[in-house]
Amino acid sequence: MVEFLLPTQVNIGKKLIPDLCGHGKFRGGLAIGLLQFTNKPGKSLIINAFAATDGMGGCAIGRCGGYPASNDVVIFAHDTNLREILEKGGTYPRDFVEMNQWIKEGKLKAGSVEAFKGPTPSIPCKDGDLFATAAGGRGGWGDVLERDYDLIDEDIKFGWITKSTATTVYGALIKDGKVDREASDKRREEMRERRKERSVDAKDWWKQERERVLAKDWHQDVNNMHADCLKYEKYKNQFMGMWQLPEDFSIEEIL
Numbered sequence: 001m002v003e004f005l006l007p008t009q010v011n012i013g014k015k016l017i018p019d020l021c022g023h024g025k026f027r028g029g030l031a032i033g034l035l036q037f038t039n040k041p042g043k044s045l046i047i048n049a050f051a052a053t054d055g056m057g058g059c060a061i062g063r064c065g066g067y068p069a070s071n072d073v074v075i076f077a078h079d080t081n082l083r084e085i086l087e088k089g090g091t092y093p094r095d096f097v098e099m100n101q102w103i104k105e106g107k108l109k110a111g112s113v114e115a116f117k118g119p120t121p122s123i124p125c126k127d128g129d130l131f132a133t134a135a136g137g138r139g140g141w142g143d144v145l146e147r148d149y150d151l152i153d154e155d156i157k158f159g160w161i162t163k164s165t166a167t168t169v170y171g172a173l174i175k176d177g178k179v180d181r182e183a184s185d186k187r188r189e190e191m192r193e194r195r196k197e198r199s200v201d202a203k204d205w206w207k208q209e210r211e212r213v214l215a216k217d218w219h220q221d222v223n224n225m226h227a228d229c230l231k232y233e234k235y236k237n238q239f240m241g242m243w244q245l246p247e248d249f250s251i252e253e254i255l
Contacts, residue, residue: 008038008039008040008041008042008045009036009037009038009039009131010036010037010038010039011034011035011036012035012036012037012092012093012094013033013034013035013092013093013094013095013098014032014033014034014035014094015032015033015094015095016030016031016032016033016160017030017031017032017033017095017096017097017134017137018030018097018159018160018161018162018165019161019162019165020033020070020073020134020137021069021070021137021138021140022062022066022067022068022069022070022137022138022139022140023066023067023140023144023147023161023165023169023170024062024063024064024065024066024067024139024140024141024142024143024144024147025064025065025066025140025141025142025143025144025146025147025148026066026140026141026142026147026151027066027140027147027155027161028066028067028069028137028138028139028140028141029136029137029138030136030137030160031070031072031073031134031135031136031137032134032135032136033073033094033095033096033097033132033133033134034095034132034133034134035093035094035095035096035099035130035131035132036130036131036132037082037092037128037129037130038125038126038127038128038129038130038131039127040127041125041126041127044124045124045125045126046122046123046124046125047076047120047122047123047125047131048119048120048121048122048123049074049116049119049120049123049131049133050119050120062139062140062141063139063140063141063142064141064142064143065142065143065144066139066140066141066142066143066144067139067140067144067169068139069137069138069139070137071117071118072117072118072133072134072135073096073115073116073117073132073133073134073135074115074116074117074118074120074132074133075096075099075100075113075114075115075116075130075131075132075133076113076114076115076120076123076125076129076130076131076132077099077103077108077110077112077113077129077130077132078110078111078112078113078114078125078126078129079109079110079111079112079126079128079129080108080109080110080111080128080129080130081108081109081128082108082128082130083127083128085108093108093130095132095134096132096133096134099130099132100113110130144169144170144171145170145171145188145191145192147170147172149172149179149181149184152166152170152172152179153178153179156174156177156178156179157177166179167187171184171187171188171191172184172187173187209243210243210244213243213245214243214245214249216251220254223251223253223254224253224254226239226251227251227252227253227254228253230250230251
C-alpha cells in the first residue's frame with residue numbers, strides 16, 4: 001500500500017526497534033521502524049517528515065519512576081552505494097540502527113547523513129538515498145530496578161531489549177540467555193547505593209530550581225511556554241505559589 005501511495009519509496013525494512021521505548025518496572029511499547037529506498041524518483045523528490053507521534057498520543061510519558069517515551073527518529077542517508085551492493089547480490093539494512101552501524105563499519109557508504117528527533121524541513125532526495133523513521137515508542141511505568149526478572153528473560157528471548165540495556169538500565173546480568181538472578185540482585189543493590197550517593201535532598205533541590213526560575217535560566221521554548229501559561233489565573237497562582245515568587249515576577253515571550 002505504501003509503495004502505491006509513494007511509488008518512489010520502496011520499503012526494505014519494517015520492524016520494532018529493540019530498546020527504543022520508555023523503560024520501567026513495566027516498559028512502554030517499542031517504536032516501529034521503517035526504512036525506505038528511494039528508487040528512480042524522476043526530476044525532483046522532496047520529503048518532509050512530520051514524525052507521526054511527535055507530541056501526539058504520548059499520554060504515558062513516564063510515570064512513577066519510569067523512563068519517558070523515546071523521541072521519534074528521522075534519518076536521511078544521501079548518495080549511498082546500496083544499489084551497487086544489491087546488484088552484486090548483497091543484502092540491505094532493515095532499520096536506522098543497522099543502517100548507521102553499516103555506515104560506521106564502512107559496509108554501506110553515504111555521502112552525507114541528516115538526523116532529526118521530530119518533524120523535518122523539506123529534504124531533497126534522489127535515487128539511492130535511504131529514508132529511515134522510527135516512531136510510536138511509549139513511556140514506562142515504575143522503577144526499572146523493580147522489573148521482574150521473568151519479564152526481562154522474555155525481553156531478551158524475543159529481542160525486545162539488548163543485553164547491554166538489561167544490564168545498564170535494569171541491573172540484570174545475562175548469562176546463557178537468561179538473567180543471573182543472584183548476580184543481578186547484587187548489581188541492583190549497588191545501583192541503588194549509587195542513586196543514594198547522587199541524590200539531593202528535596203529542600204535543596206527546590207532551592208536550586210527556584211534560583212533557576214528567578215534567573216529564567218531555561219530554553220527559549222520553555223520560557224515562551226511559561227510566558228503564555230502565566231496569562232491564565234489558575235496556572236499563574238500555582239506557578240507563583242510553587243516557587244514562592246515576588247508579586248512583580250513576570251516572563252516576557254522571546255521572539
